Amino acid sequence: MSTSKTWVQFKLILPILLGTALYAFGLLYFIIPNQLMEGGVTGITVLLNYAFNISPSLTTLVVNIPLFLVGLKILGGRQMIYTGVGIGALTLFLWLFEKMIHLGWIEPLHTENDLLLAALYAGVTLGAGLGIVFRWGGTTGGSDIIARILNRKYGWSMGRVLLGIDFIIIGISLVYIPKEKILYTLVAVFIASKVIDFIQEGAYSARAFMIISDHAPEIADLITRDMDRGVTLIPAIGAYSKQAKHVAYCVISRQEFRRLQTIVRSVDPRAFVIISDVHDVHGEGFKET
Known part of the structure; x- marks a missing residue:
């Protein structure tokens, strides 16, 4: 590959790395310490952490590998290349931030008195991370792969599939999480969606x-x-x-x-x-x- 093509690829991958780093930070710094939720396959990661204390980085990798392989077979390598980068980067940054928190280098924001503040900052951080990833053509895997496959095979709307998955995951989380925290989660999801739109459509x-x-x-x-x-x-x-x-x-x-x-x-x-x-x-x- 020529130097110019390598530089172009690097410029596309670098924002995906930045976006997944922001997303991983928001998940471990705001969401999990305050027992809030997240939609999609990431929500499964959060639920397994609450229920069995399983590492989010490990769950992210294990859940996404079979989804990535199925997507690779059905959707083809061209569409999945940046998804693979996103999955790998998200797993790496989740692992890095977990280590930093364990070593005491980062103190997560844990609050019982002002969950609204945690939800707002979670929404901004997660939305900014995903918005950057999406703007540069990447994804973090998970439910996005499922939505693409169902869209390709059956013509189902990707937006409706993603919304359906979010509802299912957040509904299941009621078993482990109080209802008021689910309401704060909805605030975070709403803020994140607005930030994603803002970044994708452009600040200007x-x-x-x-x-x-x-x-x-x-x-x-x-x-x-x-x-x-x-x-x-x-x-x-x-x-x-x-x-x-x-x-x-x-x-x-x-x-x-x-x-x-x-x-x-x-x-x-x-x-x-x-x-x-x-x-x-x-x-x-x-x-x-």
């Missing part, structure tokens, strides 16, 4: 405008001149009037929202305007690729 978000007007060229000229933003004019025909017109399309930052609205209304108060959120914008005037 903007607004996209589609402006349908008989005066679209004039509006586009004003936006270009007064806001220094590029505008694309798209030829269109009104379905009812059968008249040719233009649709002006542009992307702006959230801070410029009111300014653009003012420009549109000043030219054509009857303009039909569609506004939508866009994420992770690349190009001139936004993030450079």
